[in-house]
Amino acid sequence: MSIRRIGLIVPSSNVTVETELPQLLGRAGNVFSFHSSRMRLHAVTPEELRAMNAQRERCVLELGDAGVDAVLYACLVAIMAMGPGHHRDAEFRIAEQLGTGGSEAKVLSSAGSLTRALTDIRASRVALVMPYLEPLARQVVAYLEAEGFVIPQWAALEVADNAAVGCIPGDRVMAAARSLDLTGVDALVLSCCVQMPSLDLIQQAEDEFGLPVLSAATAGAYSLLRALELPVDIPGAGSLLRADSPVTV
Amino acid sequence: MTDNLTPKPVHRVRGVDHAAFPTFDPNATVRFYRDVLKFPVVHSICAAGWGPEKHPDFIHFFFDIGGGDRLAFFYYFGWEPAGDQEAPGDAWARLPMDTPVFFKNSRHIALNVADEEDLLEYRKRLDESEWPVEMQVMHETIESIYTHDPNGYMLEITRQLRPVTPQEDLDAQLTIEALCDVAAGEHPSMDQLLNRKAELIVERATDWEQPQPKELV
Numbered sequence: 001m002s003i004r005r006i007g008l009i010v011p012s013s014n015v016t017v018e019t020e021l022p023q024l025l026g027r028a029g030n031v032f033s034f035h036s037s038r039m040r041l042h043a044v045t046p047e048e049l050r051a052m053n054a055q056r057e058r059c060v061l062e063l064g065d066a067g068v069d070a071v072l073y074a075c076l077v078a079i080m081a082m083g084p085g086h087h088r089d090a091e092f093r094i095a096e097q098l099g100t101g102g103s104e105a106k107v108l109s110s111a112g113s114l115t116r117a118l119t120d121i122r123a124s125r126v127a128l129v130m131p132y133l134e135p136l137a138r139q140v141v142a143y144l145e146a147e148g149f150v151i152p153q154w155a156a157l158e159v160a161d162n163a164a165v166g167c168i169p170g171d172r173v174m175a176a177a178r179s180l181d182l183t184g185v186d187a188l189v190l191s192c193c194v195q196m197p198s199l200d201l202i203q204q205a206e207d208e209f210g211l212p213v214l215s216a217a218t219a220g221a222y223s224l225l226r227a228l229e230l231p232v233d234i235p236g237a238g239s240l241l242r243a244d245s246p247v248t249v
Numbered sequence: 250m251t252d253n254l255t256p257k258p259v260h261r262v263r264g265v266d267h268a269a270f271p272t273f274d275p276n277a278t279v280r281f282y283r284d285v286l287k288f289p290v291v292h293s294i295c296a297a298g299w300g301p302e303k304h305p306d307f308i309h310f311f312f313d314i315g316g317g318d319r320l321a322f323f324y325y326f327g328w329e330p331a332g333d334q335e336a337p338g339d340a341w342a343r344l345p346m347d348t349p350v351f352f353k354n355s356r357h358i359a360l361n362v363a364d365e366e367d368l369l370e371y372r373k374r375l376d377e378s379e380w381p382v383e384m385q386v387m388h389e390t391i392e393s394i395y396t397h398d399p400n401g402y403m404l405e406i407t408r409q410l411r412p413v414t415p416q417e418d419l420d421a422q423l424t425i426e427a428l429c430d431v432a433a434g435e436h437p438s439m440d441q442l443l444n445r446k447a448e449l450i451v452e453r454a455t456d457w458e459q460p461q462p463k464e465l466v
Contacts, residue, residue: 065297067299074432098299102298102301103300
């Protein structure tokens with residue numbers, strides 16, 4: 001079985017993407033290797049996010065050199081803070097850069113992966129738990145609304161320091177989810193952020209709340225599998241990742 | 250979507266997306282196109298050779314040449330031009346030393362402007378630069394200025410003095426058909442072409458007796 005090489009473009013202070021995605025895809029029945037390129041980022045502020053996006057071209061060059069099969073631009077808020085629909089522009093520019101150099105890598109972003117996953121499970125009313133300061137959280141809400149989703153409930157944990165976001169304990173994330181009124185909600189995004197850890201909470205939250213629970217990581221894994229035309233069948237991380245599981249009675 | 254009532258025409262292309270050329274002198278190229286001619290830089294891509302062929306890191310950059318069309322360049326880091334740089338030619342290739350000018354200049358790009366004022370504006374911009382106009386010519390149908398860009402590529406800027414008529418289009422079609430016929434044979438010549446064209450005119454004349462659109466009569 002051939003090894004699929006996954007290229008990750010991550011903020012330099014991110015430690016969660018490279019933890020959760022290998023954990024998830026390691027259970028997907030194929031062999032993956034992971035290759036990261038990092039963009040300096042400390043605080044999740046509009047100024048630092050803009051400066052970080054300017055480093056994207058270097059990251060794409062580094063991952064192109066590694067001959068990856070797919071690239072995931074793994075900073076959801078960096079894309080969403082640039083304004084509605086920006087994931088399409090960012091994915092296009094990365095794909096153009098790789099394609100011009102002869103690479104055939106598939107290109108995804110966390111923001112695009114999340115909207116794809118929500119669309120594929122036909123969710124329209126979506127609740128969010130985010131680590132961001134409120135102004136950025138409102139931008140994320142507006143971004144998803146511009147993509148056609150309704151966001152009736154959301155919680156922002158107001159952590160600006162990105163290293164601190166990577167250490168937010170799971171019980172705080174679950175407490176934020178429990179504070180939301182999930183009546184009439186089609187799906188919960190429990191960690192609408194690739195840095196706030198939540199992988200261990202997804203299945204537990206889905207069982208507790210009785211609705212599909214996604215995270216930036218599970219949506220990223222889902223979209224990577226779809227892009228690479230591999231079956232989506234990962235146990236214990238929410239119904240999204242069991243999309244292609246054999247139906248059992 | 251194409252609706253069945255109005256099928257798409259056979260001829261569907263919409264002009265030049267981009268024409269691309271290598272450069273070894275991005276500074277002069279940017280001065281010439283962006284600063285002298287005032288063509289906006291509209292796009293750039295930084296990439297490396299990730300396909301089956303190894304090649305250097307490169308920048309692919311684009312200038313707006315109007316009408317949504319673009320002139321593009323490749324700059325390859327560390328790549329040196331081949332051949333005798335004193336020989337006639339350009340950044341892409343050098344030709345044998347005795348290559349005549351007409352042949353070298355046969356490969357060029359011509360940009361269109363609306364009127365004499367615009368043509369003279371570009372003449373002024375070039376004449377005030379390191380790349381003055383080398384030649385200005387007026388035929389019956391066009392007026393053009395010519396120079397070579399910093400890479401040795403000949404650039405023509407031209408305006409049409411009158412539209413090409415349908416009769417001229419028809420004449421061109423006959424000429425080119427005759428050309429293809431004689432070029433497929435031994436030792437093609439202008440005489441052969443003109444004879445073949447006369448034959449084609451005789452062959453087709455009966456068809457032209459049929460009612461024609463007004464402008465063709």
